[in-house]
Amino acid sequence: MPSNFPFSAVLWDMDGTLIDSEPLWIEQERELMESLGAIWTEEDAIQCLGGPMTRVDSYMRSKLPDIHRDSIAPLELARRLLERMERRLAQHVPFTPGSFDIITEMKSAQLPLALVSASTRPIMDAALKSIGDNLFDVTISDSDVSQSKPHPEGYLKAADSLSVDITSCLIIEDSITGMNAAISSGAYVIGLPHVSSLPMGNKVVHHPTLEGLSLTGIAGLFDSVLERQ
Numbered sequence: 320m321p322s323n324f325p326f327s328a329v330l331w332d333m334d335g336t337l338i339d340s341e342p343l344w345i346e347q348e349r350e351l352m353e354s355l356g357a358i359w360t361e362e363d364a365i366q367c368l369g370g371p372m373t374r375v376d377s378y379m380r381s382k383l384p385d386i387h388r389d390s391i392a393p394l395e396l397a398r399r400l401l402e403r404m405e406r407r408l409a410q411h412v413p414f415t416p417g418s419f420d421i422i423t424e425m426k427s428a429q430l431p432l433a434l435v436s437a438s439t440r441p442i443m444d445a446a447l448k449s450i451g452d453n454l455f456d457v458t459i460s461d462s463d464v465s466q467s468k469p470h471p472e473g474y475l476k477a478a479d480s481l482s483v484d485i486t487s488c489l490i491i492e493d494s495i496t497g498m499n500a501a502i503s504s505g506a507y508v509i510g511l512p513h514v515s516s517l518p519m520g521n522k523v524v525h526h527p528t529l530e531g532l533s534l535t536g537i538a539g540l541f542d543s544v545l546e547r548q
Contacts (some may be wrong), residue, residue, distance in 0.1 A: 369494030417529030
């Protein structure tokens with residue numbers, strides 16, 4: 320592990336942070352909703368970023384035409400969406416800009432790595448089938464916790480599985496829901512803003528992208544934060 324890297328492990332969010340799957344989610348949400356006579360806008364998609372699926376299902380139900388709202392059972396929309404995404408992710412999903420380079424450097428440096436997602440285990444496994452299942456020492460899905468993001472359980476469980484102190488870990492996130500989970504865990508956090516402003520915190524740094532970052536660059540982002548601790 321590099322001596323100049325100040326964090327004991329790195330915990331990654333998946334959708335929108337590691338993999339560029341958010342356009343695929345929006346695509347599948349829109350196709351599903353339009354098949355039921357509903358209009359699905361960019362604003363609707365933003366409302367569903369970061370999950371969890373119970374909230375996504377409830378929101379999608381609220382957008383249904385009256386003719387379908389009473390005939391489709393709770394969580395049925397989530398089930399259909401997850402089936403669509405599992406098939407789609409298993410075909411191919413790209414890394415976000417910069418993520419493959421930085422995670423490759425982290426692997427070479429033998430940093431403990433975990434993937435923590437609000438997506439279900441089948442969705443996570445489908446994505447890992449596309450990008451490679453040897454990148455992470457630990458993977459925690461929504462299926463593996465009792466409380467999903469914004470609760471920090473997933474991140475706390477990942478740190479425990481890696482045998483590291485969560486307060487010395489770095490979390491990389493891109494959604495409001497995920498950021499709240501990361502901040503609540505007590506870890507250091509890089510927030511990658513995309514479509515909306517992200518929460519702030521004493522151990523939080525916002526950066527527009529992972530593209531061009533290295534381990535040294537990441538450490539440099541936290542110089543002033545670490546001085547305050």
